[in-house]
Amino acid sequence: MIGCDPMNSRYSRATQQLKKHNIRLSNRRLKVLECLCNKLDHPTADQIFVNLHKEVPSLSKTTIYNTLHTLVEIGLVRTLNIEANKTRYDIITEDHGHFGCQTCGRIFNVNIELESLAKGELSGFNIWERNLYFKGICQKCLLNKNKNREVVY
Amino acid sequence: MIGCDPMNSRYSRATQQLKKHNIRLSNRRLKVLECLCNKLDHPTADQIFVNLHKEVPSLSKTTIYNTLHTLVEIGLVRTLNIEANKTRYDIITEDHGHFGCQTCGRIFNVNIELESLAKGELSGFNIWERNLYFKGICQKCLLNKNKNREVVY
DNA sequence: AATAAAAATGTAATCATTACAATTTTTATT
DNA sequence: AATAAAAATTGTAATGATTACATTTTTATT
Ligand SMILES: [Mn+2]
Ligand SMILES: [Mn+2]
Ligand SMILES: [Zn+2]
Ligand SMILES: [Zn+2]
Numbered sequence: 223m224i225g226c227d228p229m230n231s232r233y234s235r236a237t238q239q240l241k242k243h244n245i246r247l248s249n250r251r252l253k254v255l256e257c258l259c260n261k262l263d264h265p266t267a268d269q270i271f272v273n274l275h276k277e278v279p280s281l282s283k284t285t286i287y288n289t290l291h292t293l294v295e296i297g298l299v300r301t302l303n304i305e306a307n308k309t310r311y312d313i314i315t316e317d318h319g320h321f322g323c324q325t326c327g328r329i330f331n332v333n334i335e336l337e338s339l340a341k342g343e344l345s346g347f348n349i350w351e352r353n354l355y356f357k358g359i360c361q362k363c364l365l366n367k368n369k370n371r372e373v374v375y
Numbered sequence: 376m377i378g379c380d381p382m383n384s385r386y387s388r389a390t391q392q393l394k395k396h397n398i399r400l401s402n403r404r405l406k407v408l409e410c411l412c413n414k415l416d417h418p419t420a421d422q423i424f425v426n427l428h429k430e431v432p433s434l435s436k437t438t439i440y441n442t443l444h445t446l447v448e449i450g451l452v453r454t455l456n457i458e459a460n461k462t463r464y465d466i467i468t469e470d471h472g473h474f475g476c477q478t479c480g481r482i483f484n485v486n487i488e489l490e491s492l493a494k495g496e497l498s499g500f501n502i503w504e505r506n507l508y509f510k511g512i513c514q515k516c517l518l519n520k521n522k523n524r525e526v527v528y
Numbered sequence: 529a530a531t532a533a534a535a536a537t538g539t540a541a542t543c544a545t546t547a548c549a550a551t552t553t554t555t556a557t558t
Numbered sequence: 559a560a561t562a563a564a565a566a567t568t569g570t571a572a573t574g575a576t577t578a579c580a581t582t583t584t585t586a587t588t
Contacts, residue, residue, distance in 0.1 A: 246554080248566065268544080282568050287545070303456040307544065307575070321497060332493050339507070340485050344474060346514040354492070354507045361499040399585080401535065421575080435537050440576070460544070460575065 232313060233259045236298050243296050250281055254289040255298075258313040264302055264320070264329040266310055304329060304355045319354035325363035332356065385466060386412045389451050396449050403434055407442040408451075411466040417455055417473070417482040419463055457482060457508045472507035478516035485509070 236255055237247055245251070257270050265273070267290060271283050290311055293299035302310040304322045310329065319332035336352040359367075389408055390400055398404070410423050418426070420443060424436050443464055446452040455463040457475045463482065472485040489505040512520075 246565075248554090250567075266544090280568085284546085284569080285567055288567080301459065303459050306454065306456050306462045307460050309459045309544080319493060321500060321502075324503070332496055334493050334496075336507075340472060340487050340509070343485055343487075344509065346517070347474060347509075347511055348517055349474075349509050349511040350477070351510040352507075353509075354489075354505075356493070356497065356500075356502050356506075357504040358500055358502040364499070364501055399534075401584085403536070419575090433537085437538075437577085438536050441536080462575085 230259050236293075236313070239296060239298055245292060245296070250278070250285050251289050251292075253278055253281065254286055255293070255313075258293075258299060258311060263331075264310040264312050266308055270311075300351070302329070302353070302355070304357070317352065319356070321356045321358065321360065323360035323363055324357055325359050325367075328360065330360065383412050389446075389466075392449060392451055398445060398449070403431070403438050404442050404445075406431055406434065407439055408446070408466075411446075411452060411464060416484075417463040417465050419461055423464075453504070455482070455506070455508070457510070470505065472509070474509045474511065474513065476513035476516055477510055478512050478520075481513065483513065 233255060236259075237252070240247055240251070253274050254270060257265065257273055262269065262273060267283065267286050270290075271281070271286050274281050274286075290299065294301060294311075297315060298313070300312050300315050302312055302320060304310065304320060314331065317334070317336050319334040319336070321330040321332050322328075323330070332354070334354055336354055339352070386408060389412075390405070393400055393404070406427050407423060410418065410426055415422065415426060420436065420439050423439050423443075424434070427434050427439075443452065447454060447464075450468060451466070453465050453468050455465055455473060457463065457473060467484070470487070470489050472487040472489070474483040474485050475481075476483070485507070487507055489507055492505070
């Protein structure tokens, strides 16, 4: 696996932010960041661990958790609690929602502007974070299911 | 603690539903249901356990989990994944959102119509469940914080 | 009362996450 | 370059929520 494209703007912005916060750009941290920037969509800590283990076998899970916590702390990453007892991490911190397919397990991004929701009812409240998620079956899985049906009957 | 007001419409509708599904209205199940209908807002399995333990000391946690699972299965209760590694249960299954105060830990209900959101982008997807939650500090906690500030300085 | 089915229990196992002490690496200072 | 201090990383053990499962208790049916 080749490292995160250095031209990846999200990655480079993130490293800048780390510098700003006086957090060292250690190899391990950059690997975790890289993993979040690459194809992996909303990975769990364990998925990051498995993914990086081939490349960096000595990387510990504790370091992954430590890194994720610091990334969350400085606002470069946000956590998703869509499934019970499984925290997922999202490098995209801009306002958006999610769809979790209960068949294939994938988490899709959903473009939604959440900023304006519930303004009235929550006036007087200090809102730090907005999350919207849907659960169901994605298009692809629905099509597959129908295909299988046709074959079976 | 007196049992759930039998006139509580949500409670009685729930027992009807249980009957319809041929699930026995055992004492233990009704206690869990009662707990969900009463003041407790979005309790965890453990909070239900602690709450009922005084009254029914022999009630086991496994039974609480079993009951919650059956209630979720027949759609009488829904799960909330607002905090990591802590599933909360909500007897109110109608469309609404939540606000989790990071100071006092309370989960507030937020009236929001979610049905219409992301219709376009998720066309072709089968949506089973919609969840919206906010995190931040509630009004009361904000006021308290300011009060304390005044006292301290 | 006998029997079968359903419900409930307690204990042990699992899984994600955290705590923490020990070790290694990096950085700053001499 | 040698040394000391600070930061990062590691491995192991602990925690906490949830589940698995075998055993016991309760309930309904004959
Ligand atoms: Mn996302
Ligand atoms: Mn609610
Ligand atoms: Zn799918
Ligand atoms: Zn509060």
